Amino acid sequence: MKIGLALSGGGIRGIAHAGVLKALEENNIKIDIIGGTSSGGIISSLYAMGYSPYYIYILFKRYAKEIVEINLNTIVSSVANFMMNKKINMSGLKTGESLEKAYETLGKKRGIIKIKDIKKLPVVIPTVNVSDGKEYIFTNNIPKGIKNKSKYIIDVPVGRAIRATSSFPGVFCPCSFEKYNFLDGGVLDNVPVIEVKKQGADKVIAVNFKSDDVDEKSSAMDIIMRTLDIMGNKISEESLEKSDFILTIPTDGTGLFDVEKLDSCYKYGYKVTIENMEKIKKMLNL
Secondary structure, rough: OEEOOOEEHHHHHHHHHHHHHHHHOOOOOOOOOOEEHHHHHHHHHHOOOOOHHHHHHHHHHHHHHHHHHOOOHHHHHHHHHHHHOOOOOHHHEEEEEEEEEHHHHHHHHOOOEHHHOOOOOEEEEEEEEOOOEEEEEEEEEOOOOOOOOHHHHOEEHHHHHHHHHHOOOOOEEEEEEOOOOEEEHHOOOOHHHHHHHHHHEEEEEEEEEEEOOOOOOHHHHHHHHHHHHHOOOOOHHHHHHHHHHHEEOOOOOOOOOHHHHHHHHHHHHHHHHHOOOOHHHHHOOO
């Protein structure tokens, strides 16, 4: 039986996925196929390249501040404008180049330049092309029996693929590659369960994040995070229904770029997975 893991986007909260992987490894649950969107794509591809869950956590701590360093007011105004379909000032957005360069370095350490060079296990990373509004999948393995093979892109540098899936609207500029202009895959597919199944997974564990409540004391970023979670969960309804087990991680109000909460998010992912381990093993008939 092949076990798949589908990891949702969520900014800094995505480090919780490394905690999930650590807990699964400690309980001898081998992941055969992995996929993720945005920060879930970062974790997925690093794991597929052979980096251990704990080392992925260390890498996040090392690179996070450099990657997400951006003025909070810019984030709030840009995301708010995006959600209200207002014009966004592109000059105030980040290019994502620092993420791409960091990722290229990590890939080269494993002898990996393009996503097709990943050999450890199949990986799928969704993104969305602004020009035609369609979803595309960065992967090292085009599924068998697929008619629309043009949807799958294997000849792309790993750094560019991660930059593309992480180009959150209103915060990062679209990421160009050949004829495409890519945005965050979470726009259409925040938890790629279906794509993981297409790769041959018999059972798929989906990981998403619990929406935090808001009240009169909530900040603008709190409200934005709540709104994004609602949107992401709505988009992911079909995918989540096709999963065999859903791990929902609480992250205690952590914002998209709240790097100070990296440690707690990692621990949340590990803790929730351990708490659900018996249910997971039962689902997998272990």
